[in-house]
Amino acid sequence: MTPYQTATLHHVHRTPDAGDAATTVLSPADFSRAVTEITSWPGYTETPLASLDGLSKELGLGAIHYKHEGPRFGLGSFKALGGSYAAMRVLQRVLSERLGTEVTLADISTGKYRDDCAKITLVSATDGNHGRSLAWGCQRLGAPCRIYIHAEVSEGRAVAMRELGAEIIRITGDYDASVALAREEAEQNGWYVVSDTSWPGYTEPPRDVMAGYGVMTREACEAMEQAPTHVFLQGGVGGLAASVAAGLRQYWGDSSPRVVVVEPELAACLYESAKAGAATNFAIQEETIMAGLSCGEPSPMAWEILSQEASDYLTIPDSIVAPTVRMLARPQNGEDPIEAGESAVAGLAAVIAACQTDTLKSALGLNQTSRVLLIGSEGVTDPEIYARIMEGHDA
Known part of the structure; x- marks a missing residue:
């Protein structure tokens, strides 16, 4: 038997709440502003939307569309769209207030205020990809960057951020502890947090992060001839899933697909939130191989959207992750290989x-008749881990 046949998936179905969060928490204007800015960046190009036709036939589905974010700006993941854009927006707001004049994103992009940016330190916690995006953005814009990582973040991902000029602070706790320390030290030192998760009184940067992800969703929608019937979205704090769900709703309207949220069984905060009917934390006892999804506290802003857009929540075991990475890299049905994290x-x-x-x-x-959309959120962001998986190791 295959690992997929023996895997235990937990599923909860809930009727989405009524509301308009998909257009108010993240407005069409938020997405439009981000698309206009990000598509003007040097090196911008659309990432591919692969059709996994052989696999869809094997599974008895109409189509599987896989949005491969590995090539994004040379940073290896969709996060390149969020952290860098949110950094620009933070700098724009801070500089406008400090200088008493309306600073534009174009002013920041062209380096007009580079000396002023050098006096503004941006910080964040990360499992790797968000921090890499923030470090890249800070390097381009001339702002100092401090990234907080937890004990299980690989050294390969830490090195990638250091090479982009970030100062790395590694803690002994988990992701949620690194978020807390980043907030605490930012408040003590007058630094600015650029986080992909929200909390009471802190909403603008995570809104900008999610707006940046809208570039990816817009590309996928424009590449499809008709709306997908389903979209399966990674969990984490919920930012990716909420952004894509909102973007799909705004683009396809009443034809928007059924939203299924997928999480590791070892970090199932959105699954637990769905069961409880309210944002609920999950106590992580063991780290999942899916490092970017190892989050125990949902983003309240993301949950507001997901509670109205997602109807299904699944947890998966780590045992089916490495086999899926290998399957994409070594397809048996004539499809092009995809290197995925x-x-x-x-x-x-x-x-x-x-x-x-x-x-x-x-x-x-x-x-x-099902047409499934998937977000392949990262490529090979840690070559050492990828090599171990390809050698046959499952963790």
């Missing part, structure tokens, strides 16, 4: 495993 394949792994049992496949409404 551990967090990128969560949605795909869930689709494959769900299709192994008629009960879960039916519960998710998956059949031969």
Whole structure:
């Protein structure tokens, strides 16, 4: 038997709350502003939307579309769209207030205020990709950058951020502890947090992060001839899933797809939130191989959108992650190989495993007419870990 046939997936279905969060928490103007700015950056190019036709036939589905974010700005993940853009927006707001004049994003991009940016320190906590994006943005804009990482973040990811000029602070706790320390030290020192998760009184940077992700969603929508019927989205704090769900709703309207949120069973804060009907923390006891999804506290802003847009929440075991990475890299059905990281394949792994049992496949409404959209959120962001997976190691 395959790992997918023996995997245990936990599923909860909930009727989405009524509301307009998909257009108010993240407005069309928020997305439009981000698209205009990011698509003007040097090196911008659309990432591919791959059709996994052979696999979809094997699973009895109509189509599987995989948005591969590995090539994004040479940084290896969709996070390049969020942290860098949010950094620009923070600098824009701070400089406008300090200088008493309206500073534009174009002014910052062209280096007009580079000397002033050098006096503004931006900080964040990360599992790797968000911090890399922030470090890249700070390097381009001339702002100092401090990145807080937890004990399980690989040294390879830490090195990548250092090479972009960031100062790395490693703590002994988990991701949520690194978020707390970043906030505490920023408040003590007059630094500015650029986080992809929100909390009471802190909403603008995470809104900008999610708006930046809208570039990816817009590209995917424009590449498809018709709306997908389903979208399987990685969990984490919920920023990616909420942004994509809102972007799909704004683009496709009433034809927007069924939203399925996928998380590691070892870090299932959105699954627990769905069961409770309110944002709920999850106590992480063991780190998942999906490093970018190892989050125990949902973003309240993201949950506001997901509670109204997502109908299904799944947890998956780590045992099906490495096999999915290898399957994409070594396709057996004539498809082009895709080099994907551990967090990128969560949605795909869930689709494959769900299709192994008629009960879960039916519960998710998956059949031969289903058109599934997946966000391949990262490429090879840690070559050492990727090499171990390709050698046959599953963790």
